[in-house]
Amino acid sequence: AKDGALLSALYIKSKDPKVDKVAIVSHGNAGNLGHRIGLASYLLLAGSSVLLYDYRAFGESEGQAKLGNIIEDGLSAYDYTANTLGYKPENIILYGESIGCGVTTSIMNERKASAVILQSPFVSLMKTARDKLFFLCTVPDLVTGKEQLDNLAAVKKAHPPLLIMHGDKDFTLPGKYSDELFAAASEPKQLFIVKGAGHNDVYSDPKNGVLGALKNFIQGLPKQPSQTESKAALKALQEI
Numbered sequence: 001a002k003d004g005a006l007l008s009a010l011y012i013k014s015k016d017p018k019v020d021k022v023a024i025v026s027h028g029n030a031g032n033l034g035h036r037i038g039l040a041s042y043l044l045l046a047g048s049s050v051l052l053y054d055y056r057a058f059g060e061s062e063g064q065a066k067l068g069n070i071i072e073d074g075l076s077a078y079d080y081t082a083n084t085l086g087y088k089p090e091n092i093i094l095y096g097e098s099i100g101c102g103v104t105t106s107i108m109n110e111r112k113a114s115a116v117i118l119q120s121p122f123v124s125l126m127k128t129a130r131d132k133l134f135f136l137c138t139v140p141d142l143v144t145g146k147e148q149l150d151n152l153a154a155v156k157k158a159h160p161p162l163l164i165m166h167g168d169k170d171f172t173l174p175g176k177y178s179d180e181l182f183a184a185a186s187e188p189k190q191l192f193i194v195k196g197a198g199h200n201d202v203y204s205d206p207k208n209g210v211l212g213a214l215k216n217f218i219q220g221l222p223k224q225p226s227q228t229e230s231k232a233a234l235k236a237l238q239e240i
């Protein structure tokens with residue numbers, strides 16, 4: 001981490017030699033990376049390797065749990081994926097879950113990626129807090145300081161291909177948040193409503209279509225030419 005604390009992570013590489021993408025998963029505020037193995041298995045089946053990581057003080061990660069740390073930790077995970085694991089930006093997918101969606105869009109603002117997936121997102125941290133804690137509605141934004149974890153502002157700007165997924169029975173972060181994000185987001189964008197799913201069980205039913213949505217999205221991303229193909233294309237241009 002930025003302060004020197006060691007972050008716990010789990011890198012799961014696809015056994016398919018044709019898979020060249022990796023999804024960096026920024027999870028929600030409950031549990032740790034060990035609770036996201038089901039999520040990781042879906043991403044593997046959809047055609048991506050996976051990097052799960054824990055924010056400071058989550059799971060086996062060192063340090064203190066602070067709101068201001070989680071974006072820094074997300075950037076650390078990205079930089080590790082790029083610099084140590086050797087993935088190029090065009091092969092990195094940013095995946096956010098719940099509050100991790102705010103981390104994911106913050107990474108998107110700072111780093112390049114091939115795609116972004118937001119599962120069970122919120123519009124912005126302040127708007128969600130006001131919805132859940134009605135007395136905050138009387139507090140102007142100026143008093144609360146700079147807006148943090150603002151997904152709405154992020155998706156309005158230019159971004160990589162975006163997939164938003166939300167359970168239609170989510171009473172923790174209602175699906176209206178995804179509807180608002182999708183309506184305001186710039187293209188390219190997709191919205192998938194998970195029938196019968198709540199906030200924490202999006203991956204509990206193999207028949208709810210989530211795997212198909214992930215597979216269609218990931219496998220529909222623009223293909224990057226291999227080194228051999230790039231050399232062949234360069235040679236062909238030189239011969240013209």
